[in-house]
Amino acid sequence: MTDGSLTEKRQNYLEWMKRSRRTSDLNTLRHIVLDSSSWKTDSGRLDETLFEKTFCLSPLPNRAVTPMLLNKALNYERVIDEITTRMRPLKPIGETLREQVKSLLPKTFGRKAKEVKEEENTDEEAVSEVAEENEESEEAESLTYALSRIVTEHVPRAAEWSVVMPGLDSLSAAILSIYFISRIVDQSVPWLYSLWVYMMEEVKIDALDRALGVYSGKFSWDDLATRLRQAKELINEALGQDPKLDGSIAQPDPLSRKMNEWHRRIESRNSDSKKLRTALRREISDELAMLKGFSVHLQEEIDVRSVSATRLDVLALRPDGPVANKYEKLLQLFRREINLLQYAPLTKLCMNLSKRNTSGNLNANELEQVSQFRGRTAYYALQKLEHFLHERYIPSLRKLGLRFRYIFTPLQRSEILNDGLVERMVLTEQKVRGCAVYVEPSQTKGPDVSSLSGGSYESVVEDEIISMNLDYFDMQTGKWNLENIGDTDSAKKKRKKRIIEYSTLHIDSKPFSLTERQTELLSILWRFEGSKTQRRWLLDQVDFPIRTANRLLHQMMHDYVLNRVYFPALEFCGLPDGLMAVANCYDRRSRDSLIDDVTGRLPFVRLLVGNSNDVVAHIQVPAKKNDHVAGILRDIMGEASDSSFTARLKSSQTYRMSVLHQIRDRDSQSWKDIWSTQRRF
Numbered sequence: 001m002t003d004g005s006l007t008e009k010r011q012n013y014l015e016w017m018k019r020s021r022r023t024s025d026l027n028t029l030r031h032i033v034l035d036s037s038s039w040k041t042d043s044g045r046l047d048e049t050l051f052e053k054t055f056c057l058s059p060l061p062n063r064a065v066t067p068m069l070l071n072k073a074l075n076y077e078r079v080i081d082e083i084t085t086r087m088r089p090l091k092p093i094g095e096t097l098r099e100q101v102k103s104l105l106p107k108t109f110g111r112k113a114k115e116v117k118e119e120e121n122t123d124e125e126a127v128s129e130v131a132e133e134n135e136e137s138e139e140a141e142s143l144t145y146a147l148s149r150i151v152t153e154h155v156p157r158a159a160e161w162s163v164v165m166p167g168l169d170s171l172s173a174a175i176l177s178i179y180f181i182s183r184i185v186d187q188s189v190p191w192l193y194s195l196w197v198y199m200m201e202e203v204k205i206d207a208l209d210r211a212l213g214v215y216s217g218k219f220s221w222d223d224l225a226t227r228l229r230q231a232k233e234l235i236n237e238a239l240g241q242d243p244k245l246d247g248s249i250a251q252p253d254p255l256s257r258k259m260n261e262w263h264r265r266i267e268s269r270n271s272d273s274k275k276l277r278t279a280l281r282r283e284i285s286d287e288l289a290m291l292k293g294f295s296v297h298l299q300e301e302i303d304v305r306s307v308s309a310t311r312l313d314v315l316a317l318r319p320d321g322p323v324a325n326k327y328e329k330l331l332q333l334f335r336r337e338i339n340l341l342q343y344a345p346l347t348k349l350c351m352n353l354s355k356r357n358t359s360g361n362l363n364a365n366e367l368e369q370v371s372q373f374r375g376r377t378a379y380y381a382l383q384k385l386e387h388f389l390h391e392r393y394i395p396s397l398r399k400l401g402l403r404f405r406y407i408f409t410p411l412q413r414s415e416i417l418n419d420g421l422v423e424r425m426v427l428t429e430q431k432v433r434g435c436a437v438y439v440e441p442s443q444t445k446g447p448d449v450s451s452l453s454g455g456s457y458e459s460v461v462e463d464e465i466i467s468m469n470l471d472y473f474d475m476q477t478g479k480w481n482l483e484n485i486g487d488t489d490s491a492k493k494k495r496k497k498r499i500i501e502y503s504t505l506h507i508d509s510k511p512f513s514l515t516e517r518q519t520e521l522l523s524i525l526w527r528f529e530g531s532k533t534q535r536r537w538l539l540d541q542v543d544f545p546i547r548t549a550n551r552l553l554h555q556m557m558h559d560y561v562l563n564r565v566y567f568p569a570l571e572f573c574g575l576p577d578g579l580m581a582v583a584n585c586y587d588r589r590s591r592d593s594l595i596d597d598v599t600g601r602l603p604f605v606r607l608l609v610g611n612s613n614d615v616v617a618h619i620q621v622p623a624k625k626n627d628h629v630a631g632i633l634r635d636i637m638g639e640a641s642d643s644s645f646t647a648r649l650k651s652s653q654t655y656r657m658s659v660l661h662q663i664r665d666r667d668s669q670s671w672k673d674i675w676s677t678q679r680r681f
Contacts, residue, residue, distance in 0.1 A: 013542040013543070014520055017523060017657055017658045018658070022655070023655075023658070024653040024654065025315060025655060025656055026325060028658070029315055029317070029322040029657075032542065033163055033317070033321075033322060033541075034323065036163070036164060039164060039166045041164060041165070041168065041169055041170045041173055042170050045169060046138070046145055047166075047167045048060075048167065049167070050167035051166065051168050052167070055156040055160055060096075060148050061152065062096055064092075064095055064097060070092050070100060070151060073147075073151040074101070074190075075188075075191065075192055076192045078190050079196045083193075088239055090192075092104055097148050097151060101147045101148050105143065105192075106196055106199040106200075108199055108203055109139070109195070139171060142169050142171045142172040143172070145172055146175040150176070155176055155180060158180075158383055158384045159383060162537075163317045163318065164319075165319055168319070170323050173319035173323075174331055175334070176319070177319040181340075181387055182337075184343075184385075184387065185346075187339070187342070189337040189338060190337060194334050194336075195333075197333060198329065198330045200235075200238060200239075203234055203238040204291055205291050207232075207234045208231065208284055208287055210227050210231055211224065211227045211228050211284055212285065212288065221273070228262055229263070232256050232260070255287065258283075258287065262280055262284075265280070311650065311651040312576065312620075312652070313325065313328070313653075316529045316534075316571070317534040335572050338572050339572065339574045340569060341475070341478070341573055344371075345367065345381065347470060347500075348370035348371065349366060349385070350389070350568060351498065351499070353566045354502060354566070361532050362566070363382070364378040365378075366382075367381060387531070388568060389531065389566060389568065389569075390529045390530055390566065390568070390569050391529070391530065391535060393526060393528060393563070393564055394466065394565060395526060396504045396512075396561055396563065397439070398442070398507070398509055400514065401441060401442050403439075403440060403461065403462035404422070404437055404440075404462065404616075405446060405458060405459070406435060406458065406460075406461070406608075407436050407437075407457075407458050408427075408434070408456065409433065409434050409436075409452070410456075411433055411434050413434055416436065416451060418674045419663050419674050420438035420439045420440050420659065420674035421437070421438055421659065422437050422439045422654065422659045423436070423437035423652060424436055424655075425653075426650040427580060427647040427649060428648045428650050429646075429647040439660070439674075440671075441674075442462065444674070445675070446675060448675070457645075459584070459610070459615075460612050461614050461616055463503070463504045463609050464503070464504050464606065464609075465607040465609070466501065466605075466606050466607075467501040467599040467602075468500040468501070468567060468568075468604045469599065470499065471498050472603055473498075479622075480574055480621075482625055485629070486635070499599070500566075504560075504563060512559055514660075516666070516669075517548070517552060518552050519660050521552050522556070523656070523659075523660050524538065524539065526657065529569070573603075573604070575603055575604050575620035576622075576623050577623055577648075577649075578621075578626075578648070578652070579617075579619040579633075579647070579649060580616070580617065580646065580648075580649055581615075581617040581619060581630075581644070581645075581646045582616050582644060582645055582646075583641040584615075584641055585640045586613070586642075591615060594640040595607060595609060595615065597636050597640075598615075598636070601632070602621070603622070604619070605620075606619075618649075630646040630648075634646060
């Protein structure tokens with residue numbers, strides 16, 4: 001079933017999910033959102049008039065504003081201080097606000113990286129380039145409009161924000177959605193600085209990739225020198241530097257200085273040029289590794305050019321969610337400037353809710369217990385909180401007669417394809433490059449060992465713990481402090497004083513058989529992240545009756561088959577990097593000790609544990625803290641297991657919205673043995 005099948009009428013979505021096998025949750029949600037409205041947010045076309053008319057907003061002012069106001073809203077002075085320097089200052093130019101904002105954008109925004117070709121373009125290539133330029137121009141216009149709206153501070157009210165904002169395209173809607181959240185928690189985003197950081201990183205990575213590309217074919221010193229010169233020109237163009245400007249007047253970019261040094265070494269090379277060739281390759285690779293957020297030692301073990309930062313898809317039903325996924329790298333930089341955990345009413349509410357079973361819907365009374373909000377004020381405050389206070393739903397697989405099987409392999413792509421595939425991950429370790437996760441019946445024997453490649457590793461787990469430990473979060477600075485997580489005494493003093501935690505570990509094992517309708521509801525909610533309002537919106541889009549959903553949900557939560565948990569939106573919690581940790585513990589005691597250690601030391605972890613004493617941890621940490629955390633984890637796991645490892649997460653795709661339908665036998669109303677029909681990729 002291809003993604004094209006998703007264009008069926010929306011009332012067929014439930015039937016489609018029963019037939020679909022290989023469409024990720026991200027794409028499923030994306031198409032549900034796109035099909036929900038006549039306004040197509042991904043068309044790339046902004047309709048300002050429709051947006052302003054829909055939400056009763058005035059058009060952008062047809063006049064210029066003061067540089068002070070522009071800087072307060074967009075922070076372009078920081079771009080000058082930290083990126084372009086005072087010798088290449090950004091100056092707002094234009095007679096209108098729109099013109100001023102556009103003049104402050106990087107020249108290279110929206111521009112696709114193009115390889116330099118000697119031959120002339122064909123007519124078809126010329127037409128394609130014109131289409132690309134039109135798309136790039138529309139992206140620049142969209143960004144300009146969104147940032148101009150931020151300057152005016154005129155945006156829709158809290159109650160008006162929805163998954164689809166008529167008139168806005170995906171980029172402008174995503175940016176204004178993040179701005180709206182920043183206003184609620186009273187935190188500012190340096191919009192232009194983040195944009196310039198993003199563009200300069202993209203330009204530098206492209207420049208270094210071009211230079212490193214000379215080593216993939218027939219090597220030539222002239223070719224390398226030419227590519228380095230072109231790379232430096234790319235960087236200078238992005239900075240807005242005049243190529244004729246004397247270097248003593250405008251300080252060169254640090255990477256440009258290194259390129260100048262490499263160029264001098266090429267020109268003055270001696271007979272031992274093979275050694276220089278190897279050294280330059282290593283130095284270029286080092287720069288590329290650091291730009292992509294990896295430590296230098298790691299790139300000795302893996303192919304640096306195949307590595308990028310952790311890609312964690314945002315599935316929340318907001319305008320900056322599934323529909324805006326193509327801009328995720330830029331949006332991630334904007335989100336990193338906001339940390340919801342500094343907003344005390346949110347964290348106190350989440351901690352309070354985690355201490356008891358919340359079978360009912362969240363209401364203003366819950367917020368009143370942990371904040372100074374009262375009455376109607378509490379109601380409106382909760383209405384705003386819903387935009388980043390997420391419901392999550394955790395099934396008790398053990399009660400359903402199911403479990404997870406993780407298969408880690410030295411290959412990026414799993415070798416086995418069957419109906420139980422629920423997640424696929426790409427990892428970056430020398431011996432562990434990929435992982436496939438399957439949902440299987442508890443009594444199955446698993447895959448044929450001969451079908452697995454050498455060096456594969458399996459873990460079988462059925463219970464889940466989700467934990468966010470706020471003991472290591474500094475409310476004043478808005479930063480995580482993980483320097484002392486390796487100190488046992490310090491960790492014990494801090495352990496679990498401020499924690500949001502949910503677990504299926506202690507739920508009884510009384511079997512529960514799902515009906516067809518319950519299976520449909522569980523499949524919809526298993527990958528859901530959002531508010532009660534957004535949950536109802538999603539159910540409405542797939543034509544699942546709300547009253548039926550509420551009745552079934554209450555029943556499943558009462559029987560602890562499904563657990564509703566509340567967490568702040570993780571994409572706004574300063575935890576962008578992913579890490580996997582796996583251990584097979586000596587016994588139950590060492591397993592429980594490891595669980596306590598991991599949840600007591602890490603900011604956020606999703607732990608899967610099994611009767612076989614296997615432990616699998618999905619961990620999120622602050623930027624560039626993977627190596628530090630992994631080293632501590634290896635020490636901790638070494639005390640509980642003689643078989644353990646850690647691996648950095650590069651990307652992940654999930655298939656939760658369809659997998660239960662694939663492994664369910666409709667005739668017998670039981671789970672199928674997925675390994676009896678396994679196939680190899």
